Amino acid sequence: MNVEQFLYREARLLDEQRLEEWLELFTDDATYWVPLEHDQADPVETSSIIHDDRTLLELRVKQARHPRAHARMPLARTVHQVGNVMVLDSSSEILVSSTLVLVEFRSERQKIWGALVEHRLRREGGDLRIAHKRVDLVNSEGELDGIAILF
Amino acid sequence: MQVLDRERIAMLVQPDRVHRSVYADPQIFELEMERVFGRAWLALGHQSQVKAPGDYFTTRMGREPVIVINDGDEIKALVNRCAHRGSMVCAEGRGNAERFVCPYHGWSYDRTGALRALPFAAGYSKETLNTLELKKVPRVASYRGFLFASLSPTGESLEEFLGPAKASFDDFVDRAPGGELEVAGGVFKHAYNGNWKLMLENHLDGAHPAWVHASSVAVARNAPEPGKPGEEHYYDIAVRQMRQNGAPESVWENTGIWATPRGHGWMGDYHDDSRLVAGMGNPAFEEYRRKLIEKTSQTEADRILRVTLWNTIVYPNCSFMSQFRQLRIIHPLAVDRSVVYTYSFRMQQAPERLFRDTVAFSNVVNGTASWVLTDDLEVYERIQKGFASGAVEWAQIGRGFGRDVDEPGARRGATGTSEVYIRAQMQAWLHYMTQ
Numbered sequence: 316m317n318v319e320q321f322l323y324r325e326a327r328l329l330d331e332q333r334l335e336e337w338l339e340l341f342t343d344d345a346t347y348w349v350p351l352e353h354d355q356a357d358p359v360e361t362s363s364i365i366h367d368d369r370t371l372l373e374l375r376v377k378q379a380r381h382p383r384a385h386a387r388m389p390l391a392r393t394v395h396q397v398g399n400v401m402v403l404d405s406s407s408e409i410l411v412s413s414t415l416v417l418v419e420f421r422s423e424r425q426k427i428w429g430a431l432v433e434h435r436l437r438r439e440g441g442d443l444r445i446a447h448k449r450v451d452l453v454n455s456e457g458e459l460d461g462i463a464i465l466f
Numbered sequence: 467m468q469v470l471d472r473e474r475i476a477m478l479v480q481p482d483r484v485h486r487s488v489y490a491d492p493q494i495f496e497l498e499m500e501r502v503f504g505r506a507w508l509a510l511g512h513q514s515q516v517k518a519p520g521d522y523f524t525t526r527m528g529r530e531p532v533i534v535i536n537d538g539d540e541i542k543a544l545v546n547r548c549a550h551r552g553s554m555v556c557a558e559g560r561g562n563a564e565r566f567v568c569p570y571h572g573w574s575y576d577r578t579g580a581l582r583a584l585p586f587a588a589g590y591s592k593e594t595l596n597t598l599e600l601k602k603v604p605r606v607a608s609y610r611g612f613l614f615a616s617l618s619p620t621g622e623s624l625e626e627f628l629g630p631a632k633a634s635f636d637d638f639v640d641r642a643p644g645g646e647l648e649v650a651g652g653v654f655k656h657a658y659n660g661n662w663k664l665m666l667e668n669h670l671d672g673a674h675p676a677w678v679h680a681s682s683v684a685v686a687r688n689a690p691e692p693g694k695p696g697e698e699h700y701y702d703i704a705v706r707q708m709r710q711n712g713a714p715e716s717v718w719e720n721t722g723i724w725a726t727p728r729g730h731g732w733m734g735d736y737h738d739d740s741r742l743v744a745g746m747g748n749p750a751f752e753e754y755r756r757k758l759i760e761k762t763s764q765t766e767a768d769r770i771l772r773v774t775l776w777n778t779i780v781y782p783n784c785s786f787m788s789q790f791r792q793l794r795i796i797h798p799l800a801v802d803r804s805v806v807y808t809y810s811f812r813m814q815q816a817p818e819r820l821f822r823d824t825v826a827f828s829n830v831v832n833g834t835a836s837w838v839l840t841d842d843l844e845v846y847e848r849i850q851k852g853f854a855s856g857a858v859e860w861a862q863i864g865r866g867f868g869r870d871v872d873e874p875g876a877r878r879g880a881t882g883t884s885e886v887y888i889r890a891q892m893q894a895w896l897h898y899m900t901q
Contacts, residue, residue: 349835351652351654351833352652355652359825360651360825361652362651362652362654362810362825362829363833364833364834364835365829365833365835368700368701370690370699374685374688377688378682378684378837381680381684381685383677384837384841385678385681385844385848386843457655458657458805459834460656460657461656461834461835461839461843462834462835463835463840463844
């Protein structure tokens, strides 16, 4: 599968709320990072909107499926629009940058998100898997309503 | 709409119930901005945010945009509004400045708010120019490094206002070796479509976690066990807290809950440090304890670490966790819209691991995408929608009513889930609103 098709498939899994299948795209040592600050250098010295390892990401998905996950039952409807896909480096792992425009709808409110995204992809067998995903929201430092979706 | 005279306002709060309009009536909200947020001491932040002369940050006092600045002699709060045509002179944020220059016509103010230069000055008389400045917030004071200000020129001192709630700030500072604390690690800013009072009420509510946070409790119970020293997961501290939210009823009933006539309140007898950092026996914690002993004494360090405070509310705009080093300031925007700034603190002389725990706790429990916080926000919004309905007029604040115990300086709930803290917040609200 080529890189673009892979990113589109990842977006589709989120939009169809197939969260468990989405989780399977990540390697066991993967990190999923949504920084709090613009140009944030690391997730240790500064807080993050999301900073999950593979275990925490799995717990996040399980929480979303709990019958009393009030902010996530039902899950928001989303469209993840992936664009400007560029392969930056493919010498060992594949470093890809892309843009994300996301429309979210829940409880009679529609929100729009924009982000610069970076994936580090690894070939395992014949498949691509996500070793690292970083999502820099354009409004990460803004006054945001609670975030109960995945980017 | 009927005129909101003081007698009518007084009828909205009764000993064990409160009228929905206190949360939902825009006219009451306007009065609150004038009488509550215009009078009370409001938390602004911490002195570490303005260490050097010229250091400033912008914030709000209620809805008033202000600049908090170190002018070289003292810390001032200036209303962020040009005396000429009303533009904000400082873009929102923080930094270091010699002058604030209005973008509209170039009026220039120094760090004290004095007008120092303007183009076309000949158009004004000297007398007029002498009256023009960035308005100073009349009273600014600090308690152990925490900055407060009041928009009212008169009233009780900050220490009188805080009363026994000072002890929670003492705990915050005493826990830091050498008393050194700084704001660090970024600021979460989360908003919700609900009244500002809902957050302050929720933070002392020991009856809600088992329900609101049921999903994160269930998931945390199945999370990997916190790692042994050297094998910790970064999120252990948050998993411990989520599990604690699922404590049995007896734990919540035995938690201490106190409130003061000014509406401040705090929970105690809840956590000890074994539930916080990777545990009392952890090398990082032991290093921290040694540092604390070195800066105080064995006896004093033992005393400090035995304090088990949880959330403290300083009414009407602040909530903090002294043990976890998190402080939240709430800014009301409208009767049904609020924004909350969440700050983390670093103890400069403690092992780095303790700050990493604070960052992890902030991300997973208090962050904008946290599984814990987002369920609270969902509930605030549902309450606001419920209170918008006129079909039912009253809401209950009567759990434990009649059994509260008066202790020196504060009233204690007979059990940990007593709503004594909401009753105290409502009494404080009445005090401000009917003054």
